[in-house]
Amino acid sequence: xxxxxxVFGPEWMNMVLLIRIMAVSFLVQSTGSxxxxxxxxxxxxRAMLYFNLGGSLLYFSVLLVLIPYGxxxxxxxxxxxxxxxxxxxxxMALYFAKISFVDxxxxxxxxxxxxxxxxxVVIAVEFLYDEPTKWQFGxxxxxxxxxxxxxxxxxxxxxWRQVFEALFKNSxxxxx
Numbered sequence: 161x162x163x164x165x166x167v168f169g170p171e172w173m174n175m176v177l178l179i180r181i182m183a184v185s186f187l188v189q190s191t192g193s194x195x196x197x198x199x200x201x202x203x204x205x206r207a208m209l210y211f212n213l214g215g216s217l218l219y220f221s222v223l224l225v226l227i228p229y230g231x232x233x234x235x236x237x238x239x240x241x242x243x244x245x246x247x248x249x250x251x252m253a254l255y256f257a258k259i260s261f262v263d264x265x266x267x268x269x270x271x272x273x274x275x276x277x278x279x280x281v282v283i284a285v286e287f288l289y290d291e292p293t294k295w296q297f298g299x300x301x302x303x304x305x306x307x308x309x310x311x312x313x314x315x316x317x318x319x320w321r322q323v324f325e326a327l328f329k330n331s332x333x334x335x336x
Contacts, residue, residue, distance in 0.1 A: 192247065
């Protein structure tokens with residue numbers, strides 16, 4: 161509520177519930193975003209087309225049915241449909257790639273654990289503020305970004321090595 165009040169203003173307060181619903185939807189969608197890249201890499205563009213056409217029809221149908229029940233119902237319908245389609249899309253991509261769901265979860269474990277660590281720090285910093293201002297919200301974003309970068313640096317050294325190698329390789333290619 162304080163985020164909406166400070167960032168968007170009091171005229172947006174009736175949108176708090178919708179923003180919460182959509183935030184959960186986007187979280188689920190972000191964990192499944194790898195599916196599209198995986199499907200492209202596997203050359204399964206026709207399957208992607210059919211899945212996305214079917215998904216679009218499902219979205220349209222759900223939203224059409226829920227419009228008479230109001231904006232919150234539409235947001236819940238969208239979020240639920242989005243979550244179901246994301247799970248199905250990931251399952252389909254993993255099937256084509258012959259990757260088990262357990263292996264997929266193992267691959268997600270570390271990044272999600274680091275994100276959870278970042279969330280804990282942001283929540284702890286948030287408790288320092290009674291009613292955060294825009295600048296304090298900015299400090300929450302900054303503390304989250306710095307925390308995540310530090311956690312990745314400590315626990316994912318191979319990822320940092322790859323980033324630095326790519327940066328130095330690109331800069332040496334341009335200079336020579």
